[in-house]
Amino acid sequence: MENEIPLLQLQGVTKTFPNGLTALRGVNLNVSRGTVHGLLGANGAGKSTLIKILSGSFPATGGRIVWKGTPVEYSSPKAANDMGIATIHQHIPLVPTLSVLENVFLGEESRWRRSTVIRKRFSDLCGRVGYWLHPDGLVSDLSIGQRQMVAIMQALGTGADLIVMDEPTASLAASEREVVYQIVRHLSRVEDKAILFVSHFLDEVMALTDRVTILRDGQAVVDAQTSDLDESRLAEAIVGRQIVALERVPTKPVDLSAPVVLELKGVASPENLATISLKVRAGEVVGIAGLLGSGRSELLHAIFGADPDATGEVLVEGRSIGKSTAAAVRAGLGLVPEDRMEQGLVPGFEIWRNTTLPALSGVSRGRWLPDPARERKRGAEAIRRLSIKASSPDILVTELSGGNAQKVTIAKWLFSDVKVFLLDEPTAGIDIGAKTDVLLLVRELAAAGKAVIMVSSEFEELLAVSTRILIMRDGRCIAKRAGHETSEHELMLLAGGKSANPASEQRAGAQS
Numbered sequence: 001m002e003n004e005i006p007l008l009q010l011q012g013v014t015k016t017f018p019n020g021l022t023a024l025r026g027v028n029l030n031v032s033r034g035t036v037h038g039l040l041g042a043n044g045a046g047k048s049t050l051i052k053i054l055s056g057s058f059p060a061t062g063g064r065i066v067w068k069g070t071p072v073e074y075s076s077p078k079a080a081n082d083m084g085i086a087t088i089h090q091h092i093p094l095v096p097t098l099s100v101l102e103n104v105f106l107g108e109e110s111r112w113r114r115s116t117v118i119r120k121r122f123s124d125l126c127g128r129v130g131y132w133l134h135p136d137g138l139v140s141d142l143s144i145g146q147r148q149m150v151a152i153m154q155a156l157g158t159g160a161d162l163i164v165m166d167e168p169t170a171s172l173a174a175s176e177r178e179v180v181y182q183i184v185r186h187l188s189r190v191e192d193k194a195i196l197f198v199s200h201f202l203d204e205v206m207a208l209t210d211r212v213t214i215l216r217d218g219q220a221v222v223d224a225q226t227s228d229l230d231e232s233r234l235a236e237a238i239v240g241r242q243i244v245a246l247e248r249v250p251t252k253p254v255d256l257s258a259p260v261v262l263e264l265k266g267v268a269s270p271e272n273l274a275t276i277s278l279k280v281r282a283g284e285v286v287g288i289a290g291l292l293g294s295g296r297s298e299l300l301h302a303i304f305g306a307d308p309d310a311t312g313e314v315l316v317e318g319r320s321i322g323k324s325t326a327a328a329v330r331a332g333l334g335l336v337p338e339d340r341m342e343q344g345l346v347p348g349f350e351i352w353r354n355t356t357l358p359a360l361s362g363v364s365r366g367r368w369l370p371d372p373a374r375e376r377k378r379g380a381e382a383i384r385r386l387s388i389k390a391s392s393p394d395i396l397v398t399e400l401s402g403g404n405a406q407k408v409t410i411a412k413w414l415f416s417d418v419k420v421f422l423l424d425e426p427t428a429g430i431d432i433g434a435k436t437d438v439l440l441l442v443r444e445l446a447a448a449g450k451a452v453i454m455v456s457s458e459f460e461e462l463l464a465v466s467t468r469i470l471i472m473r474d475g476r477c478i479a480k481r482a483g484h485e486t487s488e489h490e491l492m493l494l495a496g497g498k499s500a501n502p503a504s505e506q507r508a509g510a511q512s
Helices: 047-055 077-083 100-104 115-129 144-157 174-190 202-208 231-239 296-303 325-331 340-344 351-363 372-386 402-414 432-447 459-465 488-495 502-508
Strands: 008-016 022-031 036-041 062-067 070-072 085-088 162-166 194-198 211-216 219-225 260-269 273-281 285-289 311-316 333-336 420-424 451-455 468-473 476-482
Touching: 008 047, 022 036, 022 047, 022 062, 022 219, 036 047, 036 174, 036 202, 036 231, 047 077, 047 085, 047 162, 047 194, 077 085, 085 144, 100 115, 100 144, 115 144, 115 174, 144 162, 144 174, 174 194, 174 202, 202 231, 211 231, 231 432, 260 296, 260 451, 273 296, 273 311, 273 451, 273 476, 285 296, 285 432, 285 459, 285 488, 296 311, 296 333, 296 420, 296 451, 325 333, 333 402, 351 372, 351 402, 372 402, 402 432, 420 432, 432 451, 432 459, 451 459, 459 488, 468 488, 476 488
Parallel strands: 036 194, 036 211, 085 162, 162 194, 285 451, 285 468, 333 420, 420 451
Antiparallel strands: 008 022, 008 062, 062 070, 211 219, 260 273, 260 311, 468 476
């Protein structure tokens, strides 16, 4: 096995873009059959560029790709697929208006119309991964976790020998992550596939991978057997410095003399949200814990006026606001959505244009004619304030790494008169250093008297910043806890349907 030729070899691969940015500087990487190879690195380290080269989206500037012992060149995702390399991207590129079945076999022209054969293949795929979906269901109706499973089955349907998984668990609940882990183990151990597994979750990298390569500033700084590493060494290699664990917020009760900034009165949505009432005071961070489908994101959308079917009343500083996103923004609400590229940013715009969108009056002449010079100045200030890795505010947000793009979605609200920040999975898919930056920013917002509601699948992060935590399940608030009086274990039990303290659950009810 030691002498076996690797399935994939990258030999001195470089990538320099036309604007002069060098993303990869002579990267070497070997991936063998029957193994799970972890690829780690901070946002901007070169992971996304390397993945795009492997998937056929970008050509390499230098070096060579060796596939099954033979140097190859290919210039499109289809060519990569035909050769045996399938990529599951972090932002799942499915067609929402098509069915699950049509998406899984999207690359096979007209083949899906042969219903008997294709349905049999789909059923076999479901059996292989141990996850079943209705073949005729629309992708637009699926949760993010279900869409991820469709993407995995789409990759498997090509018969690929190498499957590149880019942050496959970033937005999944714990139970759905376990399904992905089982699939990865099955593919590598039973089907002898090679998996290139990209993740920011160090614990899953340690548990799943056989070998790890870490990129920093476009170079491979670590290439070692996973058994020779631990999480602290991974973290230090990723960011180039020792990471100090972010401690929880100081143990203190909510300041009841602080003014109520946000109040919900009987907010509900017919399909997915039971009646919830809530008061959030200035300087308070309210964490929302729950698994996918619990109603956590739906609650934020209802507050922000993005759910047209939502009922009840939302008040900001005692004044009722209209049921629209425009009214919410005028009242001082800012939403950082879970899907940053689809909902949080305008992909075709530069950093400066995205940053100034919510508050154009502040960078306009006479408050109505936008001044590009002022807009660029604000974009530059956003880069400085949030340490966004970009050479100028003129960079398109699509050219940024995931963590830096996420910082732009947050930055655009920092220059507006936002009183309440609604953060939906603000650290999903970003590296450990960027996560720390975002969590520290949440604390700064609270210290400045802002109200924050934060949804996160990472309960450890909620515990690090929240003064109190609401636990949601099946669209209901089923419990509440002071941030300093609970644990990851208890939150997981409650979110998963088990009661750690029945009396507390009964007290929570709908009133929080």
